[in-house]
Amino acid sequence: MATSDPSQFSAESYFATQPPPSTLEQDIAGVRTFVAQQRELGKKVVLVTSGGTTVPLELNVVRFLDNFSAGTRGATSAEYFLKAGYAVLFMHRQFSLQPFSRHYSHSTNPFLDLLEIEPPAVATDPLNITVTPSKRPELLEVLTSYKEAHQSGLLHTLTFVTVNDYLWLLRAVSQELSVLGRGVLYYLAAAVSDFFLPRQKLSEHKIQSGKGSLLIEMDQVPKILKPMVDEWTPDGYIVSFKLETDPALLIPKARAAIERYGHQIVIGNDLHTRKYEVVFVSRVPGSPDVHDISNSWLRIDPHAIDDRGHPKEIEEDIVAELVSRHQAWIDATSGGT
C-alpha cells in the first residue's frame, strides 16, 4: 500500500465531473418542505450525518471500499438532539443504525424475542401477540419517543450509500438549510471516505479474478469543509469529527482541520475509546488570534448509569455541550446584526 502523486479534485471540479445521484431532486424537495416547517415553528435544526460511505469499484456494483461505522454515534445523538428541542435532519447510510430502532438490532437484541404468542381469552378468537412483561417499560419509552418524533414532523430522514451520494446531498442540504442562518447546527458524524474512484475510471462489469493480484488506485476526495464554510452555509455552526487509531495524531490533526477550514468545532475520537472519551477542539471564543485553539476533554465513566437506569451514553453529554455552545454562539454573534 502506498500513495503516489495526487490527482487532486477541487470541490468545484468534483461536482463538474461526477454525476449527481438520481434521487437528489426528490430528496431536496422533501428537505425544502421540512425546512419551511421548522422556520415557521422557529425551531433550531441539526443536520446529523451518520454511517460510512462506499466507494464502488464497478459501475454494476459488486465490490466497494467502505468505512467502518455502524452509525451508533449519529443515531444516538439524533435522539438527544430531539430531546433538547431541535428538529433533526438525519442523513444516514442505508441500513446503518437509526434513532429509536437502534435499540433493537436484529443481531444483539432482536425484536422477535420481545414478543410472545398467547392463547386468546375466547378459544375461537385468533392468537394474541403480546410484549414480554420484562421488556415492556423500555419498549414503551422507545416507542413513545419514536411516535412523537414522527408525528410532530421533527425528524426527517435521508439516505445515502456512496461517497458521491453523500457529497451531492451534503452540498444541496447545506444550501437549503442556509436560509435558517445561525439556527442550524451541522453534526457531521458520518465516516466519509478520503478516497474515491472517478466515474471515468470505473470498470463497467465485475472485476474478474484469476488473473493475478488486484491493483486499485484511488483519487482523493475533495475537502468539502472549506466550501461548506465559505460558500454553502456561511452562517452555520459546524461540528466535524476526526477518528484516528493512533492517539498521537488525534489532537494535531483536529487542530489542523480547525486552522484550515475555519469551522467551529472538531470532535476528536480514538477508535478504541470513542464510547467513553472525546476531545472538543475549537478556537478560543473572543480571542483575536485565529491560532488560539483549545482542547477540552469530555469523559464518562464506562460503568455510569443514566437517570433512567440505562447505561450512560456519552452522546448525551456531547449533545448537551453542543447545545449550550451553539446557543452561546448565537447570543454572541446576534448582537452584531
Added chain:
Amino acid sequence: MATSDPSQFSAESYFATQPPPSTLEQDIAGVRTFVAQQRELGKKVVLVTSGGTTVPLELNVVRFLDNFSAGTRGATSAEYFLKAGYAVLFMHRQFSLQPFSRHYSHSTNPFLDLLEIEPPAVATDPLNITVTPSKRPELLEVLTSYKEAHQSGLLHTLTFVTVNDYLWLLRAVSQELSVLGRGVLYYLAAAVSDFFLPRQKLSEHKIQSGKGSLLIEMDQVPKILKPMVDEWTPDGYIVSFKLETDPALLIPKARAAIERYGHQIVIGNDLHTRKYEVVFVSRVPGSPDVHDISNSWLRIDPHAIDDRGHPKEIEEDIVAELVSRHQAWIDATSGGT
C-alpha cells in the same frame, strides 16, 4: 485498475500463514453440539452461508473492501430449508439479513411501525402495546416459525465479518459436518471476496490521506472449493453460487467451476435478474463423461403470488429443486456403500 502477476496462495499456505479468528474454537464447540443433536435425530443438515465478506485495509480497521450482499438469498433460503425439514446452520455476515427478522428491515418495514400504544382498560394501569390489526396475521406467522426454529434447536447461527473469518470457519465447519456424510448439503450463497490483504502487508493504523492517491494491491484468495471437495468434506453435496453482471460470462464461468472443482452444482445468477431467474449448472448424472455438463434455468414470474398470498420468492423453488436433487443423489449413491 489492473491486475499484475499473481502472488498466489494455496489453501495450505493460506492457513499456514494467516491467523485464525479468536472466536473459532468457541464457535466450533457450538457446531459440534448442534451436529451431535442432528445426528441423533437423523436430520439432514444444510450449511447456508450468506452475506458479503470484508477485506480490512488496516489492522485497526477503519477501511475495508466489501462485497455487495444484503444476505437476502441466504436468509430467505434458510427459511425454506427449515420448512423442508432440514436442520440449518446459518453462517452469515454480521448484520446481514437473517431468517424471519429479514421481514422487518429497519429501513423498509420497521417493526416499531407495527406497534401501537393503547390506553389500558383500567385507567391506573400502565399503557398497553399492541400490534396493528392489519399487520397481525403476517407477524403471527413469522413469529410462530421463528419460535419453532429456535425452540427445536434446528437453527444454529454463526457470524463472520472478514474473508479470513469466513475461510477459517468454513474449513472447520465442513470438517465437523463431514461426520454426517451424504446427509449434508452445502449452500454457499455468501459473496466471498476473490482478493485479500495478507496479514503481513496490513498497515497498523488508519491510512492517512493528504499525501495523494491511494494505491492498494491485493492477493488472490485461494480457491477453497477444491480442498473442500477433496479433503474437508468429500461426501458432502456442494452447491456454490456464481454472480456476474455480464450475462455472457455466466454459464461459461459456472461450467468452468464444475470442471475445475468437481462439486455438484453451481447456481449462476446475474446481478440484475437474480430475483427472477437462476441457472443450475451440473454434471449430467450417470454420464461417464465428466465434461458432460448441463444447464437448466429456473424462472419465476416477477408478479407471482405464493399460496399464502405473499409475493413469490424464487428461493422457494430453488430450495425445492435442491431438496429433490439431494435426495436423488443420496438414493443413487447409497447403493454403493
